[in-house]
Amino acid sequence: MGYFESPLLAAYGRLLTHAFFTRHGGVSSGQYSSLNFSSKEGDTAENVSRNLEIAASSLGFSAADFLLVRQVHGDGILTWNGNRPPVEPLMYDGIVTSSTGIALCIKTADCVPVLLADPVKKIIGAVHAGWRGTAARIVQKAVLVMQREYSCRPENILASEGPAIGPCCYEVDESVIRAMCDRSWAGFVHKGKRPDRWMLDLAGINGVQLHEAGLPPGNISIGPVCTSCRTDLLYSHRAESGRTGRSMNFIMLKVPAP
Numbered sequence: 001m002g003y004f005e006s007p008l009l010a011a012y013g014r015l016l017t018h019a020f021f022t023r024h025g026g027v028s029s030g031q032y033s034s035l036n037f038s039s040k041e042g043d044t045a046e047n048v049s050r051n052l053e054i055a056a057s058s059l060g061f062s063a064a065d066f067l068l069v070r071q072v073h074g075d076g077i078l079t080w081n082g083n084r085p086p087v088e089p090l091m092y093d094g095i096v097t098s099s100t101g102i103a104l105c106i107k108t109a110d111c112v113p114v115l116l117a118d119p120v121k122k123i124i125g126a127v128h129a130g131w132r133g134t135a136a137r138i139v140q141k142a143v144l145v146m147q148r149e150y151s152c153r154p155e156n157i158l159a160s161e162g163p164a165i166g167p168c169c170y171e172v173d174e175s176v177i178r179a180m181c182d183r184s185w186a187g188f189v190h191k192g193k194r195p196d197r198w199m200l201d202l203a204g205i206n207g208v209q210l211h212e213a214g215l216p217p218g219n220i221s222i223g224p225v226c227t228s229c230r231t232d233l234l235y236s237h238r239a240e241s242g243r244t245g246r247s248m249n250f251i252m253l254k255v256p257a258p
């Protein structure tokens with residue numbers, strides 16, 4: 001069992017728990033080896049269930065506490081105030097909650113997972129930002145939901161991006177660049193090695209968007225490694241030609257001690 005932690009969020013360990021899991025420590029084999037959290041790519045549902053149990057129990061809670069969504073590369077944000085996660089995963093790419101004991105989950109294999117926390121209002125969020133979500137400014141939408149629904153102040157919100165494909169490896173074509181043409185992001189797009197290709201820094205653009213939403217630079221942290229460079233540690237859709245698993249990233253407000 002391996003996972004990355006964000007020092008920004010770990011400082012609030014009394015209030016919340018979080019993890020960006022690596023691919024190690026699960027039961028899946030072959031290209032899904034081994035801590036895979038998606039059965040949509042060909043792994044068995046039994047393996048995924050077992051991996052959810054392993055991940056949850058390693059951090060002291062139950063697999064039933066995971067709030068999973070069906071990610072659709074959109075910009076919809078689910079506001080969830082129930083005591084339990086919904087029975088069936090709903091179609092969203094962002095989740096915000098004030099509920100304790102519910103782990104907001106985002107699955108990734110190159111896209112940027114962003115975990116949000118306002119330790120003042122005790123509100124958390126989790127966002128899936130691929131290039132489509134990034135072009136739609138999904139992290140800013142999640143921050144707006146935290147402001148509108150829970151009166152969070154952007155200057156109190158912490159944002160930690162997890163492992164994602166880096167500008168070293170994320171080559172895109174003109175259709176993606178066209179969707180990304182915003183001047184404030186210009187520093188995060190560089191000419192690729194091949195003609196008509198560009199190298200995109202998705203994590204950097206999401207960082208700029210969070211800053212534009214009002215988060216101070218010190219409240220924003222970028223992921224520790226590139227998924228495509230480190231397939232020994234993480235799943236990469238790009239580096240593994242689409243035949244791979246999905247990593248889990250989550251954040252949960254702790255249930256206060258009685």
Ligand SMILES: [Zn+2]
Nearest residue numbers: 168169226229
């Ligand atoms: Zn890389």
